Amino acid sequence: MRTTEHQGKLILARHGIPVPRGSLVGRAGDSLLGFPLMAKTQILEGGRGRRGGVRLVQTRAELAATVAAFRAGTSDLPPADDVLVEEVLDIEREHYLAIILDRERRSPLLVAHSRGGIEIESRDDRTFLARPLDIRADVDAGLIAAVHAHLGLEASLQPALGRLLANLWAMFRAEDCLLAEINPLVVTTSGRLVAADARVVLDDAAAFRHAGMPSNPDGTPFERAVAATGAVGTELEGDVAVVTSGAGLGMCTVDLVAAAGRSPGCLIDLGGLVFQGSQPIGAALECVSLLHPTTLFVNVFLQAARCDHLARGLLAAWPRVGSARTVVRLRGEMAPEAARILEGCEAFVTEDLLDALDMVSRTTSGLIE
Ligand code: GDP
């Protein structure tokens, strides 16, 4: 799981790594820090600096305008749930420091570059220092000296760098990190070493070991809404909403819809929801209304679960999804009852997949031909 910068910095700070003083702005857009300050949008993507997502703010009015822009999103930035404000650092130099997982070497790797910051991606691979880390060992003096030399730090910063590397490596292991990246690692004009940005990725498979691990639900608003019902939603680009049960049938149906000349706009895999009665099925089906599809294609083959439950779910969702042309192909347990229930709505219902696809291919935004 990716963390936001703020969540990442809380983890760094917990492990003794210096980060700027800062906090999230409250709902009213206020901050406890004095001005000037840095306002930073807390989206999960990088490259905020280049896109206007990191701004120096001088006044309350500027802060309010910046927070409003970050929350709403701009042409370059997606909307953010949170905005971080921090003390302004007097930056003398920006370095790059990270521990990554090198899957080829099957080892964590310490990576450093003397010139960090927003241009890091344009640096030649060969100019990075990269040293494998032994998962059973602490960082040693040799490694600290190598990083110190590579970054070109003054001698007086060696102890601070040593503590920082030791803490970062301890954090990486204790928190089950997949990535711990500090870019930029800043040297201030007063000679402090500070993590000005943080990107931390935690291993979801280890979540059970970390009570209170932050969670950032991935996905589009549609995908989150579907996930909340217990089904799995995938948003695509077209205008046919596809609902099935089982990932294999789902992929297959998406391909068949495309082969029929239509463009799938989403896939909802009801999965085990088909066993839980009509109410949750209806809730999952209602999510398609978020995407305004022109066609809804429900394709299920239920053997242990019951088609009539699915039909009642669709009937319940009908007031919200009924503006789409609806094609239902269902086979399996209680299919005749399901077909009778669906006489109550204007869906095209069949047991025959080819008939269903034929109808999907004919339904457009206008009338069924
Ligand atoms: P990213 O672009 O998403 O990685 O966001 P960063 O947090 O790395 O910020 C991008 C750039 O903004 C940094 O490389 C710095 O040059 C600049 N920046 C961030 N915080 C400060 C600050 O407190 N003071 C100053 N002067 N620059 C900052």
Ligand code: MN
């Ligand atoms: Mn950065």
